[in-house]
Amino acid sequence: xxxxxxxxxxxxxxxxxxxxxxxxxxxxxxxxxxxxxxxxxxxxxxxxxxxxxxxxxxxxxxxxxxxxxxxxxxxxxxxxxxxxxxxxxxxxxxxxxxxxxxxxxxxxxxxxxxxxxxxxxxxxxxxxxxxxxxxxxxxxxxxxxxxxxxxxxxxxxxxxxxxxxxxx
Numbered sequence: 001x002x003x004x005x006x007x008x009x010x011x012x013x014x015x016x017x018x019x020x021x022x023x024x025x026x027x028x029x030x031x032x033x034x035x036x037x038x039x040x041x042x043x044x045x046x047x048x049x050x051x052x053x054x055x056x057x058x059x060x061x062x063x064x065x066x067x068x069x070x071x072x073x074x075x076x077x078x079x080x081x082x083x084x085x086x087x088x089x090x091x092x093x094x095x096x097x098x099x100x101x102x103x104x105x106x107x108x109x110x111x112x113x114x115x116x117x118x119x120x121x122x123x124x125x126x127x128x129x130x131x132x133x134x135x136x137x138x139x140x141x142x143x144x145x146x147x148x149x150x151x152x153x154x155x156x157x158x159x160x161x162x163x164x165x166x167x168x
Contacts, residue, residue, distance in 0.1 A: 026125070033117050037110070038084065044118070046077045047086065047111055050103055057102040059092070068145075075099075086110060 006014065030041035049066050050058060058066070064074040078101050081087045086107040092098035103111075126134065 030121060033121055034114060037114050037117075039081075039086075039114070042077050043081050043086075044114065046074065046081065046101075047103065047107065048118075050087075050101060051111065057090070057100040060089075060099050060101060063101055074101075081107075 009017075027041045030044065034041060034044055045067065046063065049063060053066050054062070060071055060074050060078065063078075064071045067074060075089075078087060078089055082089055085104055087104050088102045090100050090102055092100050129137075
């Protein structure tokens with residue numbers, strides 16, 4: 001990208017575009033880094049979300065919510081990890097309609113093996129970014145995430161109003 005053209009772009013559209021570019025490039029690079037382990041960035045993220053955020057095996061819906069994606073997407077990723085023997089989809093004991101995602105016994109050793117790659121990747125990604133900038137970036141991204149949640153609620157309400165119309 002031409003730096004002169006980039007500097008002419010206002011902050012909000014530039015940040016929006018940069019977030020999309022960073023997301024795509026980060027996913028692509030992480031896929032390359034994890035290829036030797038036979039997993040994708042999305043598969044790694046699903047497992048890391050379970051490991052980091054849940055004490056008990058989450059439901060597919062809980063996992064989808066935590067990852068900011070759809071139930072169908074999480075189920076598809078989970079099924080692939082189940083085929084690799086890294087997790088199991090199990091019916092909830094209290095409600096058979098609910099599916100929980102449980103890391104398989106062998107997955108802990110497997111993911112421990114990928115941890116050094118992930119740590120090195122993050123170290124390289126954040127190189128030259130000081131702690132104050134990281135704090136500010138975290139605050140901005142968390143605010144944007146809350147704003148997105150509000151947008152989703154409003155979109156859901158608008159969709160419900162549209163469906164409740166006669167003939168709609």
